Amino acid sequence: MTHPSDTGPAPVLALEDISKSFGAVRALRDVSLRLFPGEVHALAGENGAGKSTLIKTLAGVHRPDAGRVLLDGEPVVFHGPGDARDAGIAVIYQEPTLFPDLSIAENIFMGRQPRRAFGRIDHRATRAATEALMRRLGVDLDPDRPARGLSIADQQIVEIAKALSFEARVLVMDEPTAALTGSEVARLFGVVRTLRDQGAAVLFISHRLEEIFQICRRVTTLRDGGLISSEPLDGMTEDDLVRRMVGRDLDELYPKQDVTAGEVALSVKRLTREGVFTDISFEVRRGEIVGLAGLVGAGRTEVARAVFGIDRWDAGGVEVDGRALTNGAPSTAMAAGLALVPEDRRAQGLVMGMSIERNIGLTGLRTTVRAGLMDRGAERSRSLDWAVRLQVKYSRIADAVSTLSGGNQQKVVLAKWLATGPGVLIVDEPTRGIDVGTKAEVHRLLSQLAADGVAVLMISSDLPEILGMADRVLVMHEGRLTAEIPRAEATEETVMAAATGRAAA
Amino acid sequence: MTVTAPESAPAAELPPSSGTRLVDRVFKMRELAILVVFLVMIAVTQAGNSEFLSEQGIKDLLLNATILVLVATGQSLVVITRNVDLSVGSTLGISAFAAGTYLHGGGNPVVAIVLAVLLGVGCGLLNGLLVSLGQVPALVVTLGTLYIIRGVDSIWVGSRQITAADLPGGFVDFGSGGVSAVPWLALIALAVLVATAYYLKHFGSGRESYALGSNPEAARLAGIPVRKRILTAYTFCGALAGLAGALYLARFGNVDSGTGNGYELTVVSAVVVGGVVFTGGSGSVYGAALGALLLTSINSVLPALGVSSVWVLAINGVLLLLAIAVDRIVALRVATALKKSTAKRPAGDGARRPAPEKGSSRNA
Ligand SMILES: Nc1ncnc2c1ncn2[C@@H]1O[C@H](COP(=O)(O)OP(=O)(O)OP(=O)(O)O)[C@@H](O)[C@H]1O
Ligand SMILES: [Mg+2]
Numbered sequence: 001m002t003h004p005s006d007t008g009p010a011p012v013l014a015l016e017d018i019s020k021s022f023g024a025v026r027a028l029r030d031v032s033l034r035l036f037p038g039e040v041h042a043l044a045g046e047n048g049a050g051k052s053t054l055i056k057t058l059a060g061v062h063r064p065d066a067g068r069v070l071l072d073g074e075p076v077v078f079h080g081p082g083d084a085r086d087a088g089i090a091v092i093y094q095e096p097t098l099f100p101d102l103s104i105a106e107n108i109f110m111g112r113q114p115r116r117a118f119g120r121i122d123h124r125a126t127r128a129a130t131e132a133l134m135r136r137l138g139v140d141l142d143p144d145r146p147a148r149g150l151s152i153a154d155q156q157i158v159e160i161a162k163a164l165s166f167e168a169r170v171l172v173m174d175e176p177t178a179a180l181t182g183s184e185v186a187r188l189f190g191v192v193r194t195l196r197d198q199g200a201a202v203l204f205i206s207h208r209l210e211e212i213f214q215i216c217r218r219v220t221t222l223r224d225g226g227l228i229s230s231e232p233l234d235g236m237t238e239d240d241l242v243r244r245m246v247g248r249d250l251d252e253l254y255p256k257q258d259v260t261a262g263e264v265a266l267s268v269k270r271l272t273r274e275g276v277f278t279d280i281s282f283e284v285r286r287g288e289i290v291g292l293a294g295l296v297g298a299g300r301t302e303v304a305r306a307v308f309g310i311d312r313w314d315a316g317g318v319e320v321d322g323r324a325l326t327n328g329a330p331s332t333a334m335a336a337g338l339a340l341v342p343e344d345r346r347a348q349g350l351v352m353g354m355s356i357e358r359n360i361g362l363t364g365l366r367t368t369v370r371a372g373l374m375d376r377g378a379e380r381s382r383s384l385d386w387a388v389r390l391q392v393k394y395s396r397i398a399d400a401v402s403t404l405s406g407g408n409q410q411k412v413v414l415a416k417w418l419a420t421g422p423g424v425l426i427v428d429e430p431t432r433g434i435d436v437g438t439k440a441e442v443h444r445l446l447s448q449l450a451a452d453g454v455a456v457l458m459i460s461s462d463l464p465e466i467l468g469m470a471d472r473v474l475v476m477h478e479g480r481l482t483a484e485i486p487r488a489e490a491t492e493e494t495v496m497a498a499a500t501g502r503a504a505a
Numbered sequence: 506m507t508v509t510a511p512e513s514a515p516a517a518e519l520p521p522s523s524g525t526r527l528v529d530r531v532f533k534m535r536e537l538a539i540l541v542v543f544l545v546m547i548a549v550t551q552a553g554n555s556e557f558l559s560e561q562g563i564k565d566l567l568l569n570a571t572i573l574v575l576v577a578t579g580q581s582l583v584v585i586t587r588n589v590d591l592s593v594g595s596t597l598g599i600s601a602f603a604a605g606t607y608l609h610g611g612g613n614p615v616v617a618i619v620l621a622v623l624l625g626v627g628c629g630l631l632n633g634l635l636v637s638l639g640q641v642p643a644l645v646v647t648l649g650t651l652y653i654i655r656g657v658d659s660i661w662v663g664s665r666q667i668t669a670a671d672l673p674g675g676f677v678d679f680g681s682g683g684v685s686a687v688p689w690l691a692l693i694a695l696a697v698l699v700a701t702a703y704y705l706k707h708f709g710s711g712r713e714s715y716a717l718g719s720n721p722e723a724a725r726l727a728g729i730p731v732r733k734r735i736l737t738a739y740t741f742c743g744a745l746a747g748l749a750g751a752l753y754l755a756r757f758g759n760v761d762s763g764t765g766n767g768y769e770l771t772v773v774s775a776v777v778v779g780g781v782v783f784t785g786g787s788g789s790v791y792g793a794a795l796g797a798l799l800l801t802s803i804n805s806v807l808p809a810l811g812v813s814s815v816w817v818l819a820i821n822g823v824l825l826l827l828a829i830a831v832d833r834i835v836a837l838r839v840a841t842a843l844k845k846s847t848a849k850r851p852a853g854d855g856a857r858r859p860a861p862e863k864g865s866s867r868n869a
Contacts, residue, residue, distance in 0.1 A: 061726065082728025097723035099716045101786035110716050110727050113709055120707040149840050 010073060011036050012201045013058065013089070013170050018067035020053055022403065025395050027053040030067070031227045033220055035170060035201040040192060042212040042233070043205045044245050045222035046435040047407030048393035051205050052094050054222070055174050059091040060084035082111075090168035092176050094205075094406045094433070096155035100148035105130040107147050108162045133161040138187045152179040152344055153296035160188060164195075171195060172203045175406070177211060178433045179343075181295050181461040182496070189215050207407070207435050208462065209238045221245055246437045253436065254468030255444045257451050261471070262286030264322075265455035266338075266424045268307060271316035276302045277479040280316070284424065284455040289446060291470030291490075292459045294499050298476040300459045301343050304426050308340040309333045320424055337423030341414055341430060343459075350413060352402040356394055357383040359401050360415045386415035389445070391438055407433045414442065418449075425449060428459045443469055463492055477501045535780040535835065539795040546799075546806055554809045560686045562809075566802055567691040568681075568756060572597075572749045573797040574694045576768070577775040578701050579745030581793040582738045584776055585705075587718040587785025588636055588643035590739060593746040594768030595654035596628040600750030601760045602658065605667035608754075614676040618751040625747020626740055628654055633739030637732040651769065662762035669758025680755030690752050694794075697745065702790050714738060718785025774821060775800050778828040799824070 011034040020028040028050045035041055043051050056062045058069060060078030068075050071087055078084045084091070098107050105126050106113075114125035130143035139157050141150075147158065156179050163171055171192070177185045192215060196202055204216055212219060213233060221228040221244040228244050243249060266284040271277070277299040284290045292300050306313045312328035319325065320336040333340075350359055360383035384397060390411040394404060401412055410433050417425070430446070431439045446469065450456050460466050466473055473490045475483040475498035483498035496502075551557045576593050583590045600621035608617050628650070635646045669677050683689050705711035717724040717734050725731055754760055779796025781788030800821055807814050 059726075080728060081726050082730070085728050091726075093726060097720065097726045099719035099723055099786065101719040102712070102716060106712060106716075111709065111713065111729055113712070115709075119709070121709060121712065123707075 011070075012072060014070040014073075015054070015058060016068045016070065018054070018057055018064045018069075020050075020057060020062055020064050023395075025403075026225050028057070028064075029225045029227075031222065031225070032067075033058075033203075033230065035203055037169070037199045037201050038196055039218065040196055040202040040204055040216045042216035042219040043203055043222070044209075044212065044219055044241060045228075046245055046393075046437055047411070047433075048224075048405040049222040049245070049435075050225040051222060052174055052405060053225075055091065055093075055172050055203070055205070058084065059089060059172065085166075088167070088169035089172065090163040090166060090170070091172045092156075092159045092163045092174060094174040094178075096152070096159055098147040098150070098155055098158060101146060103144050103146055104141055104150075104158055105143035107158055108133065108165050112166060129165065130161070133165055136164070136191060137161060139184075151297065151301070153181075153184065156180060157184070160191075164191065168195075168200060170201045170203070174205045175207065175433055176204075177206055177208065179296070179429070179461065181499075182463065183500075184296060185211065207431075207433060207439070209241060209436065210464075212241070213238070223247060242436055245435065253440045253443065254465070255440065255447055256289075256469055257447045259287040259451050259471075261288045262453060265320065266307075266457065267319040267322075268303075269317050269319070271303065271306060271318065272314050273302065273306055273311065274314045276311075277306075277476070280476075280481050282474055282481065282484070284457050286423075286453045286455050287450050288471045289450050289456040289458055289469055291466035291473040292457060292476065293463065293466050293473055293495050294476035296461065298499065299479040300476050301428055303476070304340060304428050304457070304459060305342075307333075308338060308426065310340075334420070339417040339420050339422035339425050341417045341425070341427040343428040343432070350401050350409060350416075353400055355398045356387060356392065356401055356404070356412055357397045359412055360386055360419055362416060382419055383415070386419050387412075390415050391441060407435055407438070410434055411438065418445070422454065424455045424457070426457045426459070429461060430458065431460070431462065431465060439465075463495060466490075466495065467492065475499050535832075536789065536792045536795060538831070539779060539792065539799055543795065543799045543802065546802065550806045550809050554811075557806075557809045562805075563686040564683065564688055566798075566805055567686070568688050569801040569805060570798045571688065571690040571694045572753055572756070573771060573775055573801050574794045575697060575745050575749040575752070576772045577779070577793040577797040578694075578698050578790045579742035580772050580776050581779075581781045581788065581790045582701070582705070582714065583643075583742045584773075584781050584783060585718045585785060585788060586714050586735055586738050587721065588735060588738070589647060589773065589783075590629075590632055590742045590746075591644065591647040591769045591773075592628060592632060592650040592654055593742065593772055594765040595651050595658060596625050596743055596746040596765075597750040597753060597768060598760075598762070598765035599628075599654055599658040599661075600624045600747040601754045601764050602662050602667065602750075602762070604751045605672065605754050605760045608673060608676060609667060609671045611673065614673065614679065614755075617676070617754075618748065621751035621754075622744050622747040625743040625745070625750065627743070628746070629740040629743020630736070632743065633736035636739065637735040655766070659762045664762075666761040667754070667759065672754070672758055676755055677758055680752070680758065690756060693748075693752065697748075698790060698794050701741075705790065710734065710737065715786055719787070771800065771821075772797075774825050778824055780828070780832065782832060796828075 013035045015031065015033040017030045017032055018028055019030055031050070031054060033054065043054065045051050053062065057064050060081045060083050069078065070076070076087065099110065108130055109126050114122040114129065116122045127143045134141055134143070137157060137160060141154060141157065147155070150158065156176060160176055176188065180188065192202055206212055216233055218230065218232050219241065220230040223245065239249070262285055264283045265286050268280055268282050271280040280303055294300050302311065305311045307318050309325065309328050309330040309332065317324055320338055323336060325336060326332045357380055387394070387397060392408050392411045392415065394408065401409055404412065414430060431442050434442060446456055446458065458469060467490055470490070471487050473485045473495055474481060475485065475495055477499055478501065482501065485494055556562065576597065580590060580593060603624050604617040604621040607620055608614065632647055632650050635650070636643045639646065679689055681688070683691070705714065713724070713729045714734050716727065717729060717731055721731065753764065775797035776793045777783060778799060779788070779792035779794065781793050803820055804814070804817055807816055
């Protein structure tokens with residue numbers, strides 16, 4: 001057992017001058033990285049900088065074009081993810097990689113189930129081990145439940161449990177916190193600290209800089225596939241880190257313009273979906289950004305889905321500009337000028353195999369169809385326009401969305417909905433997985449939209465984002481609206497109190 | 506600052522595993538539903554024709570189902586990995602003829618069966634290699650091998666034919682004999698079925714086949730040997746098609762170059778009717794076997810009721826569509842139920858952290 005203070009000079013895992021290209025895209029250029037036992041190491045960089053590619057290289061998913069991977073000082077070649085796993089490297093990938101048809105327990109132990117005589121799986125031991133992991137993470141998920149239908153946050157938790165389930169010497173986490181709220185992050189960090197103290201090396205990626213400062217000791221920064229620096233975080237400020245990532249100083253992260261609210265654009269009245277949320281009433285006015293806060297599982301996403309008509313509601317109603325929407329009909333919601341940027345980009349936001357251009361163009365089908373035929377020229381120019389405004393990093397706009405980095409996929413989802421020119425915009429976790437530079441850009445864009453008279457409802461698990469951007473904050477707790485706090489009174493304390501149900505009336 | 510006090514957490518009383526239990530029940534129900542349809546059909550037929558369930562009647566029902574059950578079991582394994590094997594009919598035909606040719610010269614029946622199985626293994630390996638190495642969809646690959654194997658069979662067999670008279674008496678007796686109403690062949694099929702089901706549930710590689718069909722990309726990331734699993738599934742499927750060929754010979758004693766022609770469609774229907782989902786990752790071999798039993802029984806039921814057998818195909822088609830519709834509806838229901846059960850789970854800190862007692866606003 002090694003204590004963090006007496007880490008020897010020998011790295012457990014080292015990457016030396018790794019290069020990796022995808023066709024014409026040079027995702028990594030001569031990048032080196034050394035991970036020491038008993039240390040949490042941050043990997044920072046903008047969207048598309050090459051962080052996930054680096055991780056996939058040391059996980060055996062990608063073979064580097066050049067360079068070496070050293071394990072305990074010995075060069076190794078991983079022929080597949082199985083090899084890396086057997087070498088004690090646990091990886092949480094950026095996108096959840098679960099088997100929807102199998103139980104949570106099976107998902108966690110797939111390929112490594114406890115065995116009984118004759119190699120048979122010990123189902124009971126598997127379940128017990130899963131329960132123990134869930135207790136350790138402090139969550140209440142039934143091990144026998146299939147993974148299908150889990151929320152993004154719960155999927156992330158299963159991924160974390162999977163990585164913890166074997167005694168890894170190296171734990172690699174690619175944006176594990178992107179979908180989590182404060183208390184879940186705190187619990188994850190508790191577990192990470194324990195592992196670190198037991199001598200594991202941890203590599204951590206996050207676009208939330210405060211998290212990096214909270215848990216990491218050293219940071220490696222990438223920009224455009226190249227290594228910028230690898231240094232201790234001690235004495236560094238967030239601005240220093242941002243400068244290394246972006247290559248320049250950053251403008252205001254929350255450029256909120258003051259707008260006088262106009263008439264009511266979205267009005268939700270006593271909306272109830274049995275067992276999911278109850279008696280939700282609120283209004284959003286033109287020019288306003290209303291934040292919807294709450295813990296994971298409080299029912300925020302579910303409310304948004306019901307308002308947009310993806311799920312049906314059981315009681316209550318929704319009005320846009322005074323006209324009632326039909327229950328369970330997204331097409332009427334869209335016709336009324338409502339747009340919803342969903343939380344789960346892979347499942348609901350994008351057609352992964354289709355080009356960037358076509359994905360952005362999808363929602364505009366109606367406007368770019370002329371005489372029954374698609375006007376491809378109009379689609380292309382509109383898509384290009386939005387791709388540029390959101391700084392999507394791609395090599396050709398005709399490339400499949402699946403080749404983009406996680407954060408850039410998120411930008412495409414945003415572009416797709418903003419391109420519809422909505423009157424009411426609901427954004428669910430708009431900056432999940434988006435780097436600081438672009439985050440500021442997205443905020444500026446939302447603020448600009450509001451100033452142009454769009455009513456914005458913003459769901460976010462990023463509390464500073466809610467506080468920085470919202471004119472009013474709605475807070476949900478266990479399926480109910482527990483507070484409505486004006487901008488002036490909204491603080492971390494008031495919002496968290498309402499979100500955890502501690503706000504006594 | 507407006508604060509609406511949450512009155513109660515209606516969810517807290519819910520048993521934590523309600524979602525799971527529901528799903529379990531639905532899947533058991535899926536197999537149960539076929540069983541019920543089957544039993545009702547048999548009961549109605551028996552009521553209309555009391556001869557139907559005589560000892561010979563039951564034996565015929567089981568004998569007819571045996572071969573389809575075997576092939577459907579193998580096919581399920583392939584479908585579970587999100588693939589399909591369309592060449593099973595051809596494999597069955599060529600193995601049956603090979604076994605027959607060998608026995609024609611007065612060979613040993615056990616060797617004949619082994620021969621048929623080995624030939625099936627060969628065909629399965631071919632399929633498995635092509636599917637796992639080439640980047641071509643299984644549907645296309647096995648459509649190709651369907652024609653290739655059938656072509657080889659036709660050239661080899663020509664206009665020859667094997668009849669029961671060419672076969673050793675013991676082999677033919679074995680094909681129709683059994684313990685009272687239960688034929689030997691059915692016992693073989695049952696043993697294979699139970700063993701396969703046990704393997705799929707209790708062995709790592711069995712579970713990995715489900716994982717692979719459920720999410721191939723995630724399977725790769727989890728370090729599952731994807732190609733090996735696909736190869737195994739096809740080889741197993743081929744082996745069972747070969748075994749089925751030998752049993753076909755024993756049962757009917759009559760094989761020519763057209764044997765097993767078009768059989769793959771019946772097999773796929775049985776699998777789908779039995780609830781093995783075509784997009785992989787779910788379903789059971791028991792379901793597939795029940796599907797096979799149901800489909801073959803219709804062939805006996807209609808004549809027993811005096812209905813022309815021209816209806817058989819149409820009824821099979823309706824059953825197939827019905828099964829797909831039911832699966833779809835069940836899937837939607839389950840998804841909704843799971844969503845609700847997640848939402849109902851005392852969410853966030855309510856459960857993940859001991860509930861704060863002080864200042865709790867539960868005043869109702
Ligand atoms: N399979 C692939 N095919 C083609 N290009 C790819 C592929 N995977 C990644 N890329 C490209 O490599 C570059 C680096 O991507 P990577 O996913 O490593 O970025 P990242 O730093 O993880 O970004 P993010 O913060 O958005 O997750 C991007 O330009 C991306 O488009
Ligand atoms: Mg990434």
